[in-house]
Amino acid sequence: MSSIVAASNPDSMKQSAAASSISIIRSEESSRPLALPPRPPELLRPRIPPRSSCRLNIRLRIITIRPMKSHHPTGTISGATTLVGILADPIAHIQTPQRLNAWFRDEGCDAVLVPMHVTANDLERLVEGARRIQNLGGLIVTVPHKESMTRLCDRLGEEAAMTGAVNAVQRMPDGRLLGENFDGKGFVGGLRGRGIDPKGHDVLLAGAGGAARAIGFALARERIGSLVIANRNRDRAQELADSIHRNFPQLPIAATRDEAPGPFSLIVNATTLGMKESDEIPVAESLLRPGMVVAEAVMKPARTKLLDKAERHGCHVHEGRHMLEAQIELLGRFVLGSRQSQS
Template sequence: MSLMTPRAHVIGDPIAHSKSPLIHGFWLEKLGIAAEYVRVHVTSEELAKYIAASKADPRWIGSNVTMPHKQAIIPLLDRLHPLAKKLGAVNTVVRAKDGALVGYNTDTDGFLEPLREVLGKQHLFRMARILGTGGAARAIIAGLADQGFTLVVAGRNPDKARDLLDELAPKGEHHAISLDHFAQATDFTFDDRDQCFDLVVNASPLGMLGNPPLAFDWSHAPPGSVAYDIVTSPLDTQFLKNARDAGFETINGYAMLIGQAATAFEKFFGKPPPREYDAELMEILTA
């Protein structure tokens, strides 16, 4: 690599666990692009200094942003994409042609990507049960509301769930409920779900390594539902295993991870990633 090789980063605290360099590096190699994508450990106290140093580096083209910087970085940027402004969170910063730092949020695109085929079909009704009220839930609520879903958002604090719906999905008859509601079995008889699409999403850290499991009884899911867990460690969570045991299709957290990375990659390097190699990439990620 030359001294002027374009370079992008992923920043956070911690950051050693990030799979982003592996994903972006894989695509760069496949496309033969001479560029770098590396992890940079940045604490909250170092964030402003990091941005100043990056702006002064002619090689730097942008950064992906992980916790705890998704909100804190906003005042350090010049412009926000409308979705990032709506969500109040940035996970991708790009240096524009005029030198301005522009903040984006690619989480919504990433979450929706594995659903694009089914969402391209006509449905009489769409409903999503979203479990969690954190930052990821914000992107998911906004995205699914725009896709015509009726939403049921469940959290430990139903008032917070209601506030998210009022802010991000003010149109439609959406519902806020306690997360505990889904922990116990139900004998509810679902109506005919033909031509309907139902989605159950774990948008919380429950089930992630070091966190308690997510208590969800699959009797609450209509026939034909799809289970989607954004957790990536472990990749095959108990939530997904229980869903498969109950006969439901599943989507794991790498789908969203790769999807949001694909949107960021094109913003950084000016070309879409070579998605025909997704199977090979998944083998590397899960090795």
């Protein structure tokens, strides 16, 4: 804040008053007022009317100059900026660019995440081109490319190899691609961040795609009580159930096309149902009961039709954004790799 101390002749102030206005021009980028051109002393001195019963009244008016803000996290995109792309189809709904770019800014990383609308038919060609972009740090991968990306990477991290899905790719200096998956850690971290411990829960998981695979494996690792996987394509649900069972044979697990009767204490929507207003909810409303947890992987809208109905039934609702928030740092550090220490 800027301040002005006005010094006047006390005798003159007793004699009169006038409504004078002094403008201070302040920049948001500095706490000091900007320099103003000199003015003749008579323009700054308040006029004193002849009447002695008036009071001097000086009004201070603060004029704030708001500089244009850059949307790049470090202020300026230069030739040294590391590029990161996020691949999706559709892409307008994604929330990752806002959050990861904010993380880049807070960490002081000279990097920027940009959305890339890529269809399934063009994915392979884009990945081949990405290998040749020398200033590309990596890629964030989302619907519908997570499973397809596993066969396009040169190496897979532990989570990606186990789940069969990739949501982050690091480009190595020689152009090779390392794929990993942080969705599971993000989902469980999001639950814990809201005070929800998945241990012992009887879980209904809707979906069998890339996000569902990561979430299913992560919940199995947390020693849930049981797991039912429901998917419109029952074969895909069964394949995921078998894969989880091979790694966690002690977990009671089943696959179905239609929801099992329950009861469940945790329902997770890992499908894309809920992104559109016209979408039906992915589980039968009869399964919703007071006290249970209903969690989303859909991030936009923040409150899906499923969460609205669950809340009306007295369920604890868990928004999809928590899954993203809990893995932002993991994603950022992974896609930058060794470049982060150079920022």
